[in-house]
Structure formats: C-alpha cells, structure tokens
Amino acid sequence: MTPGTVRQRPVETVLGPVAWLRANLFNSWWSSAVSILLLYAILRWGVGIADWAIFDAVWAVPVGPNGPDSSLCRQAGAGACWAVIGDKYRLILFGRYAYQEQWRPAIVILLFIGLYGISAWRRFWRWELALIWLGTLTVCGVLMWGGVFGLQYVAQEEWGGLPITLMLATFGLALAFPLAVVVALGRRSTGMPVVRWLCVLYIELIRGVPLISLLFMASVMFPLFMPEGMNPDKLLRAQAAYVLFAGAYLAEVVRGGLQALSRGQYEAADALGLSYWKKMGLVILPQALRLVIPPLVNTFSSNFKDTSLVLIIGIFDLLTSGKVAMADPRWLGFGTEIYVVLAAVYFVFCFAMSKYSRGLEREFSHSHTR
Amino acid sequence: MSQTAPVPAIVLDKVNKWFGSLHVLHDVSLTVAERERVVVCGPSGSGKSTMIRCINRLESHQEGRIVVDGVELTDDLRALDIIRREVGMVFQSFNLFPHLTVLENCTLAPIWVRKTPRAEAEEQAMEYLRRVKIPEQARKYPGQLSGGQQQRVAIARALCMKPKIMLFDEPTSALDPEMIKEVLDTMIELAESGMTMVCVTHEMGFARQVADRVVFMDQGEIVESNTPRAMFENPQTDRLKLFLSQILRGH
Numbered sequence: 001m002t003p004g005t006v007r008q009r010p011v012e013t014v015l016g017p018v019a020w021l022r023a024n025l026f027n028s029w030w031s032s033a034v035s036i037l038l039l040y041a042i043l044r045w046g047v048g049i050a051d052w053a054i055f056d057a058v059w060a061v062p063v064g065p066n067g068p069d070s071s072l073c074r075q076a077g078a079g080a081c082w083a084v085i086g087d088k089y090r091l092i093l094f095g096r097y098a099y100q101e102q103w104r105p106a107i108v109i110l111l112f113i114g115l116y117g118i119s120a121w122r123r124f125w126r127w128e129l130a131l132i133w134l135g136t137l138t139v140c141g142v143l144m145w146g147g148v149f150g151l152q153y154v155a156q157e158e159w160g161g162l163p164i165t166l167m168l169a170t171f172g173l174a175l176a177f178p179l180a181v182v183v184a185l186g187r188r189s190t191g192m193p194v195v196r197w198l199c200v201l202y203i204e205l206i207r208g209v210p211l212i213s214l215l216f217m218a219s220v221m222f223p224l225f226m227p228e229g230m231n232p233d234k235l236l237r238a239q240a241a242y243v244l245f246a247g248a249y250l251a252e253v254v255r256g257g258l259q260a261l262s263r264g265q266y267e268a269a270d271a272l273g274l275s276y277w278k279k280m281g282l283v284i285l286p287q288a289l290r291l292v293i294p295p296l297v298n299t300f301s302s303n304f305k306d307t308s309l310v311l312i313i314g315i316f317d318l319l320t321s322g323k324v325a326m327a328d329p330r331w332l333g334f335g336t337e338i339y340v341v342l343a344a345v346y347f348v349f350c351f352a353m354s355k356y357s358r359g360l361e362r363e364f365s366h367s368h369t370r
Numbered sequence: 371m372s373q374t375a376p377v378p379a380i381v382l383d384k385v386n387k388w389f390g391s392l393h394v395l396h397d398v399s400l401t402v403a404e405r406e407r408v409v410v411c412g413p414s415g416s417g418k419s420t421m422i423r424c425i426n427r428l429e430s431h432q433e434g435r436i437v438v439d440g441v442e443l444t445d446d447l448r449a450l451d452i453i454r455r456e457v458g459m460v461f462q463s464f465n466l467f468p469h470l471t472v473l474e475n476c477t478l479a480p481i482w483v484r485k486t487p488r489a490e491a492e493e494q495a496m497e498y499l500r501r502v503k504i505p506e507q508a509r510k511y512p513g514q515l516s517g518g519q520q521q522r523v524a525i526a527r528a529l530c531m532k533p534k535i536m537l538f539d540e541p542t543s544a545l546d547p548e549m550i551k552e553v554l555d556t557m558i559e560l561a562e563s564g565m566t567m568v569c570v571t572h573e574m575g576f577a578r579q580v581a582d583r584v585v586f587m588d589q590g591e592i593v594e595s596n597t598p599r600a601m602f603e604n605p606q607t608d609r610l611k612l613f614l615s616q617i618l619r620g621h
Contacts, residue, residue: 267428268465272479272531273454282478287469364469 052079060086070330084334085341088325092338095160095321101152104143105163111136111143112166120356122363133174140167156233160316162345164235168307168317172242173300179243180250185280187251188258199251206248211309214241219313238310246303253295257288290364297357301350308346318342377440379404379535379566380425385434387420394420395431396590404534407567409577409598412587413613418570421587422537425568426457439534455483458528462540464520466512472499472523473508476530484531491530498526502556518549522556529560536560538569572617574602586610 025035056079061072073081085092093109094102115136118124124132144163147153186192186199206214218241219234261284269279289296308319316324322342326335380402387395394417402408410418423429424436427443427450436443438453467475476495480486486494499505502522504515512520521541528536538557542550554576561567561580571577577584577598584601586594588609594601605611 262463262465264461264463264465265467268459268461268467270428271426271454271457271459271461272527273451273483274479275451275483278482282482283467287467290469 055079057081058083067330070334073334080337080340081331081334082337084325084331084337088328088331088338091161091325092318092322092341093161095164095316095324096158097160098152098154098158101146101154104146104151104154105159105161108140108143108163109166111140112163112170115170116352156235159235161321162318164310164316165307165318167235168239168242168310169304171239172246172307173303175243176246176250176303179247180254181285183247183251184254184258187255203248203251206244207252211242211245211306212312214245215309215313217241234313235315238313238315242303242307242310245306246299249299249303250296253292253299254288256295257290257292258284260291261287290361293357293361293364297354301353304350304353305346318345377404378402378437379406379439380568381435381437382421382424383435383437385421385424385431385436387417387424387429387431387433394590395424398434398587398590398592400585400592400595402535402566402568404566405564406582407561407565407580408569408583408585409581410568410570410585410587411572411574411577411613411617412593413616415589416587417590418587419539422539422568422570425535425537426454426459428459455531456533457535457537458531458533459537459539460521460524460528460541462543464512464517464524464544466520466524466527468512471509471511472504472515475512475523476527479527480530495526495530498529499523501529501559502526503552516549517545518552521545521549521553525553525556525560535566535568538567538571540570540572542571542573574617578602586613588613 026032056077058073058078058081061068061070061081061083063069068083068087070081070083072078073083090099090102094105097105115133118132119129140163142148142151144159145154145156183199183202186195187203189196215238218237222237265283265287266279269283274282307317310317311320311323314320319342322338325331326338378401380400382398382400385395385398386393396417398417398421400408400421410422412418420429424431424443425438430445431443439456441449441453443449443453466472467478470478473492473495476498477486477488477491480491480494481488496505496508499508502525504519504522504526507515507519507523512523515523525541541557542553545553550573554573557567557569557576558580569576569581581598583595584598585592586601586609593607594605594610601610602614605614
C-alpha cells in the first residue's frame, strides 16, 4: 500500500476500547477465562513488584560511625534496599579506580556515549568520523591513565566498572566488524582457495570454542608462549580474544547478507568494469549489510553482554565490580538490588541499540521500495 | 581506425566451453565488424546467452580465442578491465542497483572507473536519461519504476561508460508485453546512432528492422548466419525452419 492512500475499513468494525476488549480478550468464554486468569496473575505479580521496589523500599539508611547501618533494610516487611546502591554506586561504576580521581572515568563514560550518539547520526557518516573516534579514544586513554597534564597516574590494573565494559564492547565490536567483513569476503572468494580455507578454519575454530575458554587461553596460556618481558597486559589480551570471538560470529552474519544478493548484482558491477573492492564497497556490501541489520544487531547485543565473562579472568568490568560491592559484609544479602541495577544498565545499552537499528531499517526501506 | 581496413570489433575463433561435462559452446566462430548490429537467436539452452556473456568474460571460455576491440581475453585482469570499460551490457533482469538512485546508478561507474568528475558525470548521465526518455525519474530509486523504465535506465547506465560495443542479453524477456515496445524503440534509436551491438533476443521484428546479420544458434553451435531477410525468407537448415515455425506461431 502506498503511503497516503486510505484503506476503507470493513463496515461492521466498531471502534473504541470496549469493542477492542471484546474482540481481542473476551470473544468466547474460553478466551474470557484465560484473560481473567492472566489479568489476575499480572495484577498480583505487578502489585508485589511495586510493593517491593517502590512502596516498601528503603531508599536511604542512617550513617553511623562505622559507615552506613543496614539494619533498617533488615527489618521485617522491608522491601528493596536501594540504599545499597546509594552507598556503592561509585564502586559499581568505577571499580577500584582512585576515589578522588573518579571524575575521570565518569567523563570517559560520557565520551563513549557521546561517541555512540554521533556515530548513530547518518549525517556524520563520513571519513572524518574516523578522526573523531581516534581523537575521542585518545582523550579517553589520557583520562584513564593520566600521568600527563598534571593528572595523577592510575595503573590499568586499578581500572574497573562501566568504562571497562564500554571499552571492551566498543573496541571489540569496532574492530571485529571490519574483521568480519574481510573474513566473510574471504570465505566467499573463489579465486583464492588458500584465503578461503583460512577464513573457514578461523570461523569454525572460534565458533567451536566457548568464549570463556578463549579468555582463559588469552589470560593464562598465551603468556606462557611469549618470550620473557614481551607480555601485553591482561586487558589487551582479553580484548584481542573478544575481537576474534565476535569477528567469527559477525563474519557469518555478513556472509548471509552476501549470499542473499542475486548474482545479477555482482555481474552488473563486473560488466561496468568496477574492480573487486569497488564492486564490494559500492554495490555489494551496502546492500548486504542493510539486509542483515536484524541479525547483526542481535550479535552485537549478545556480544555486548558477553563482555561480562571477563569476570572469569579477573578483569574488573561492570559485573565484577558489582560482585565486589555485594561482598561488603555490611551489605550482605542485598545482591538482588545490585543485580537489578546491573541488569538495568545492560538493558539501557542493548535497548538503545535495537531501537536505533529499527530506525535504521525503517529509513533504508523508505529510500527504496523493492 | 581507417574506413578502408576496419578492425573487427569482436572476434570469436573456435570458442569451446563446458559446464562440467555439458558442452555448451561448440567451436563457435563469429566476427562482428565495427558499427555492425548482430542479432543472436535460437531455442533456449542453445548457448546464445553463454556466448554473449563470454564476450565480456562474465563466463570464461576454455578453448579458442576471443578478441574484443583488439584485446584478447585471457586471465590477465588488466586486459579484462580495459574490455569491460569498452563493452556495455544490458541484462534480462535489469540488475540495477536498488540502493542507489537512477542518477547514482548511471554515474557510479563513470566516477569510479573512468574517474570522471561528479558534476560532469551527472550532466552526462542526464543527457543519456533524456535519450532514453526518462530524465524526470533521475532522483527516484529503481524499485519505484516500471520494468520498461528500469530497463531503459539500465541501457542509459551502460551508455554512460561511453562503450564502443553494447551487448544485450534478452533485454525484453522479463518485460510485460506493453513495455517491450518502449525498450525496443530505445534500442532501435541506439542502433541507428551507429553503435556496435550484439543482441540476444526473440524479437524478430527488431531483428528485421535493425540487424545487419542474424545468427541462429542451436545446441551450442552457430547453425546459420545471414541477413535477416535471407534468414527468415529462405532458411537453409531444418533446425532453423523448425525454430522459425515455433516462434512465428506465437506471434
């Protein structure tokens, strides 16, 4: 249906909420029974949640000489103890980063979010964007490490919390994506069997191994094979393992897009005399990548959450610092509240990603109706 | 090139090709002179599309020689680049790039292959779109056009590379009947402008009107080759007689 044409509705349709309810929830005694049962369950459950999270919640506790006193949260009938978040949010967000200097990782978080915002804007999809990325990431590095411009030096072992998660995810996906495109093209190349064979080997090897074991290899086994004194730091090794892992999955998604295009597109580009890279860059990839936005974002968001697995090798990401906060003896037993907040942080980023991707899909489908 | 000793635009010399064990081109030899218009016809599966696709190496041949515009087609990629720049192709299924506008479809190759400045390429593209009579569609996407319009854009896109030779691979076979004429008219105009053309088609009216020569293929061989008049009025072989009776019954 072209936009602007108004489709005539069937005559019998009655509009309004009551009619909608009748048509959709109570159109037979069977569906009425199910509806009532479900409504009851939702209400019961919703009220329980609201009581716990809002009405019975403890938002703050008095601070005694030995720090905050959580006994208020432990009274009978007390709901969620959000006071733990108020007390621990800086540990959760920034890990063990020097307390006085935590404004620096805070700015880094904002810079990352700003970077996502700018990159999401199609108006900025030019090569200058690469410079913006380079500049922002340099500033992030300076802020995190310090040691220059009068900033106190903070060793990488002390970093933690959300900046680590964002770093792993951002570098990981930003590097894994181009890698994936190259590998996907390599896997489909007909002229270079060795390249194709290597790409298949890489994809199958990485996909056949859990991320955790890759991370273990990077953190424990890799140093054993390196010559003395040549030992890149643990975060970098984990980052490399993560890039390799994400790259293999993304490569298969991209390959799906390449295969979905008709042979005619390749032939038309060939017939016009476009070289291989121009054909891919100007004709094939723009179409293939648009086709695979949904699975691409799927893989992106699952990879984003997979960064939390670095907990296993002792890197202080958001989840790890949350776990550390839970271990504080004063707040023992309030892990749920911290988990809820951690989940909310992950959710915000993943939801923004999927929301944005749906917008992109819509925009692209506007520009050409097939 | 001098008028007295014209170099042939295309030479196929004993070309053989197999798909697996299937022998699809069997000692095909054909010479197309500059400014000559050749129509290739034949039943489906006769190898006519394969032959025309060998001329710009969308398919590679296994035996024999193909020389296009004085350059022999081999595995050498540089020669291939030169030939593809000089040979335009129009496909049965249009194969426009759906993510680009009509104008961008037409300027893509001139800008990236011929290194024409964008403004000049666009001006040129509009010129060709006017020639195929759809300049007003320049800002639309291919999906918004009818089949006939899309095929005319595809012709314009190929012409924008200023090719010396144009190949047409059943350009009207995917079109609704009422759109065939507009595409054929465009092709007739192109033929009258002196373009060297090799055209695989079943449109015998078109063949009569513009072809200098009609080539009839069957089972991977060239069976007959003659002027359209001689072909249609005086077929020499039973295979051509059978083919003509089959396609003319439908018309």
